[in-house]
Amino acid sequence: MDRLHEIEVFVSVADAGSFAKAGARMRLSPPAVTRAISALEDRLGARVFNRTTRSLTITDVGQRFLENARRILIDLDTAEKEAVGETSVPHGHLTVTASVTFGRSALTPVVTAFLNQYSRISVSVLLLDRITNLIEEGIDVAVRIGPLSDSNLVAKKVGSVRRILVASPDYLARRGTPLSPADLRRHSMIAFTGLMPNREWRFMDGRSGHSVSFMPRLEINDAVAAIASAENGDGITIALSYMVADKIRDGRLVPVLDAHAPAAVPVSLVYQQNRLISPKVRTFVDFATPRLRKILADLVIPAVDPSTVTVSQDRSAD
Structure with missing residues (x-):
């Protein structure tokens, strides 16, 4: 069996963590992968993988050989590209x-x-x-x-980027601006599940991180739809700062509790x-x-200095 082929299969298995996945990547049948690894182990006189029906782990011998195997493939690839003048031409x-x-x-x-x-x-x-x-x-x-x-x-x-809570000016005019994270429980929350998988918001209280849980009025698994709902005045949602920077600059959305936002x-x-x-x-x-x-x-939204924050009275309980 070709020694270079054995090395290529070995590196592929090490990268994929599986004989089957390596075979799929190289378009080889499982028996062909097994034969290549067995031939390499016979040549080295040592096992390169410990394998059971449920797991595959590289041995100490295999780990040492892997570094040299990668270097061989890199040197070969570089030599071939230099021979045809392709090293400087991306394609x-x-x-x-x-x-x-x-x-x-x-x-x-x-x-x-x-x-x-x-x-x-x-x-x-x-x-x-x-x-x-x-x-x-x-x-x-x-x-x-x-x-x-x-x-x-x-x-x-x-x-x-930062995680940020936002709402429309109309919503905040009707329901008031939350003064503390605990106030979120009295508001209509629109949970984007990608950022609020546990129906909670992580916030900073000084240097410590805390969380507040709530029952959302609406859960959406799409960020654009959640932001559109907030812009429509349906409630407060969470977004990454780049998603809403333009809308905040245009005045369509307003940051909520930004002084408590988690670190970027x-x-x-x-x-x-x-x-x-x-x-x-x-x-x-x-x-x-x-x-x-x-x-x-x-698209950066500057963090708000707590000393400069002006909020309206929270009327959400009215």
Whole structure:
């Protein structure tokens, strides 16, 4: 069996965490994957994976070999591209993902500008309101909002956003402005389930974080619909700052309890660090980073100084 093929299969299994998933990515049958790994283990005289019917873990030998295996594939890929003069010319197909609302408002315009400049690259944009697995789903670059827990990803910060409560001026004129987080229980709350999965709002009280729970009048699983309902005067909803910055500037929505809003969270472009960083990925990240930073900077809602906040009397109990 081809030794290079064995190495490619080994790295693919290590990345995917599964023989079946690696086989699907490489278009190999499960027996073919098993044969390649068995041949590699026979050659090394040691097991590279501990496998049962329910789990797959890499051994110490496999972990040590993995670093060298990746280096071999990187060197080979670089040599082939240099031979045909492709190292400096980004080309191929790129798959990028983001949440639905962020993709519509920020990512898609950047992708369009990117395609206009790089004619040899095509792009698939996946707008999904869930965390994707880059390896399993064949994604090159993802936009992640919030802290990153996966240490196997390279992250480039492009900005930050805040969770913010908003309501229409008409609603606040009718029902009054909440003076404290506890007042939310007496208001009509529109829960966007993507940001309020437990029907509660996390807020800051000085340096400590607390939460207030409530029974929403309306639950919506789409941010745009929840914001539209709030703009219509139906109640108070939660949004990420970039979603409502323009509406706040135009006076269609008003921040509520902004002095208690949680700290900003990062927005990052992430991609895999353990795979070859192809020219198309590197070029897209370099292209998108400054443009997304500008878009997010233009959509910043400054945090409110509590000493400058003016509120109306809460009449929600009337």
